[in-house]
Amino acid sequence: MLKSKRRWLQERKRDPYFILSKKEGYRSRASYKLKQILDEYKLIRTGDIVLDIGCAPGGWLQVASEAVGETGLVIGVDVKKVENLGLENTKTIVLNVFDEGFVEKVLKESKSRFDAILSDLSPNMSGIYELDHARQIEMVERVIQLSKYLLKIGGSMVIKVFEGEGSDRVYKRVSRLFRFVKRVKPKASRKGSSEFYLVAKFFKGF
Helix, strand or coil, rough: CCHHHHHHHHHHHHHHCCCCCCCCCCCCCHHHHHHHHHHCCCCCCCCCCCEEECCCCHHHHHHHHHHHHCCEEEEEEEEECCCCCCCCCCCECCCCCCCCHHHHHHHHHHHHEEEEEEECCCCCCCHHHHHHHHHHHHHHHHHHHHHHHHHHEEEEEEEEECCCCCCCHHHHHHHHHHHEEECCCCCCCCCCCCEEEEEEEEEEEC
């Protein structure tokens, strides 16, 4: 365990996105996954209201904040408290995606449904892939359920999915709710990673 952790730390130090995140002031190398998705699919515009589920440590919040500009708003939700980002157009809430009253608590802060929902949720990894996959898919399906009550008609969603038994089921569920759905693997995703992102646009409602 100690050797594998040491190897992971060494690899991270050589990771170009980790190095770039430190240079450019982003909280996480994962910021570049979202930046690459937004650059290609134009999901967020100036003035939008955006929800970031699973926002800690704040890398996606920083990218979304830049995208919505001074007239927009980003609400970040996580079970962990996010250290102050110093962004006037961003609020964070300590909340579990499975908490009762999630929709009501989030809408109380935003005062409106959202133009886009972002989710980079992952479970605490056990190292047993079947178990980790099942837990992550459960989170994904919860976000899809919540999106029905949180997204504006015509809104967008970006959601991380672990490849596996449940990923096709998730794709079909999202396809029923949006007019455009695509599986995307950003360049910033680590080689060998089982993750991909569903990019969904033009929410139809339900």
